[in-house]
Amino acid sequence: MxxxxxxxxxxxxxxxxxxxxxxxxxxxxxxxxxxxxxxxxxxxxxxxxxxxxxxxxxxxxxxxxxxxxxxxxxxxxxxxxxxxxxxxxxxxxxxxxxxxxxxxxxxxxxxxxxxxxxxxxxxxxxxxxxxxxxxxxxxxxxxxxxxxxxxxxxxxxxxxxxxxxxxxxxxxxxxxxxxxxxxxxxxxxxxxxxxxxxxxxxxxxxxxxxxxxxxxxxxxxxxxxxxxxxxxxxxxxxxxxxxxxxxxKTLAVRVRYQNESALAISKFLEHHPAVEKINYLGLESHPDHERARELFDGFSGMLSFELKGDVEVADRFIQNTTLSISAPSLGGVETLITRPATTSHSGMSQEDRQALGISDRLIRLSVGLEATEDLIEDFDQALTP
CATH class of the missing domain: 3.40.640.10 (Type I PLP-dependent aspartate aminotransferase-like (Major domain))
Incomplete structure (x- = not known):
């Protein structure tokens, strides 16, 4: 049996x-x-x-x-x-x-x-x-x-x-x-x-x-x-x-660490003056936070955000990070960063993306297994003018 x-x-x-x-x-x-x-x-x-x-x-x-x-x-x-x-x-x-x-x-x-x-x-x-x-x-x-x-x-x-x-x-x-x-x-x-x-x-x-x-x-x-x-x-x-x-076989330990790390990074970004908007379900400011809290055991290692400014500002931030890899996909041990308009959602028309709220300057972040403190320090320097 x-x-x-x-x-x-x-x-x-x-x-x-x-x-x-x-x-x-x-x-x-x-x-x-x-x-x-x-x-x-x-x-x-x-x-x-x-x-x-x-x-x-x-x-x-x-x-x-x-x-x-x-x-x-x-x-x-x-x-x-x-x-x-x-x-x-x-x-x-x-x-x-x-x-x-x-x-x-x-x-x-x-x-x-x-x-x-x-x-x-x-x-x-x-x-x-x-x-x-x-x-x-x-x-x-x-x-x-x-x-x-x-x-x-x-x-x-x-x-x-x-x-x-x-x-x-x-x-x-x-x-x-x-x-x-x-x-x-x-x-x-x-x-x-x-x-x-x-x-x-x-x-x-x-x-x-x-x-x-x-x-x-x-x-x-x-x-x-x-x-x-x-x-x-x-x-x-x-x-x-x-x-x-x-x-x-390592899914549970990976995801639980990524849950914690993504929440800490989201809190940092939420209060950074260069950040205009952030989407992370673990934040109380997210409109679906209460629903997610009732349904899920964790909020994942995924978040997205927009910086104040234009697409060039978003691209410059991505280029200035030293730990994140600019690449499509997600969920790996490495932290990956991308603009969905150029990767995961590039097949959609700009009009369709905008209708859904996916702006060209939206940045998607898949948090990996690096030390959370190192990632936050790297994002902080990349956001510094």
Whole structure:
């Protein structure tokens, strides 16, 4: 009988591991084999084959990820966008409709607004904090409601409990991109979400050396998505599985430190005279602070802010930092800094970004594992005229 574990720290180490260590190996070996001996399987999806995401490396990850969010099942994919696109393509058909939060990661926004529409799948944007406005946008063809647990890059929090209640009342599938909080801070299936999606490239792996994605949630939905993924081919290589599996084991200690560090940095920036506005859910000044405090176990290592002045001021600040690396992505051990208008949201038009409040001078910061004091000192000198 599989062992069960109560706390996430223990699940990260032990959940999903082989019941008997393979040849006594403490670390799960890499099964870098594209195919496996036929074992009499009657279903195509049960064949042991690397593209079907069912090598021993995949299976261990699936069990561990499901355990982290107390869900029935999980699936890893070749990227976060692979998880998002495959999931939506599995659940929506031509003529279907979805409700989607108006502030999203740029890649998700573009996929929904540009790619799904070409397939005859329609959408309406919703204000995640205004549940009263959702029902008028419902159609008979509406199948899915999609939000982000913490929005990228403005760190907004939708009324997530209302999302689940609305989905249940109207027989919709509820989905959230849970990348920013990570399972340490928020476990969406515990709150009733049908599916929780992750870019494992970020916090789950945590070391900026792979690209991967995950879908976690209800077993029948994960099976449906798995079958679609088997045909689309967005499978994760076993060596990337190994690196993700290894990186996840330190997730709890990494994220909790990043929570604390980001809060201290946010407090410093909030009171700096050069800073015009800051978005961090751990600050009492954030409009969604109380909701986040009730829902989350921590506020993540993500924040964004605007300096007084123009885009050149923002660029000069980024160039003047010595510890932060100017690069896209997030959630790694290194502190990364970027302007979303030039990276994560560059595919959106300037008009669309501005309508959402994503200015060209907005700076997004992913706090790493450097000493908090060193980061604050570096930001202070970079802000000094």
């Amino acid at each position: 599989p062992k069960t574990y109560q706390n996430i720290e223990t699940k990260l180490i032990h959940a999903g591991e082989p019941e008997e260590r393979i040849r006594g190996s403490v670390s799960l070996p890499v099964f870098q084999s594209s195919t496996f001996e036929y074992g009499g399987q009657s279903s195509y999806h049960d064949l042991k084959y690397i593209r079907l995401n069912n090598t021993p490396n995949h299976i261990a990850l699936h069990k561990k990820l499901a355990a982290l969010e107390n869900a029935e099942a999980a699936l890893v994919t070749a990227s976060g966008m692979g998880a998002i696109s495959t999931t939506l393509l599995s659940l929506l058909s031509p003529g279907d409709h979805l409700l989607v939060q108006n502030c999203l990661y740029g890649g998700t926004h573009d996929f929904i607004t540009k790619d799904l529409t070409k397939l005859g799948i329609f959408y309406d944007f919703i204000d995640g904090s205004d549940p009263e406005s959702w029902e008028p946008k419902l159609r008979a063809e509406t199948k899915v409601i999609y939000v982000e647990s913490m929005t990228n890059p403005l760190l907004q929090v939708a009324d997530l409990i209302a999302v689940v209640e609305f989905a249940t009342a109207h027989h919709l599938i509820s989905m959230t991109d849970n990348t920013f909080p990570s399972p340490v801070n928020f476990r969406a299936p515990e709150q009733g979400f049908d599916l929780s999606l992750h870019s494992c490239t970020k916090y789950l792996n945590g070391h900026s050396d792979i690209v991967a994605g995950a879908v976690i949630g209800r077993g029948e939905l994960i099976q449906q998505i798995t079958h679609k993924l088997n045909h689309l081919g967005a499978s994760l290589d076993p060596h990337a599985c190994f690196l993700l599996h290894r990186g996840m």
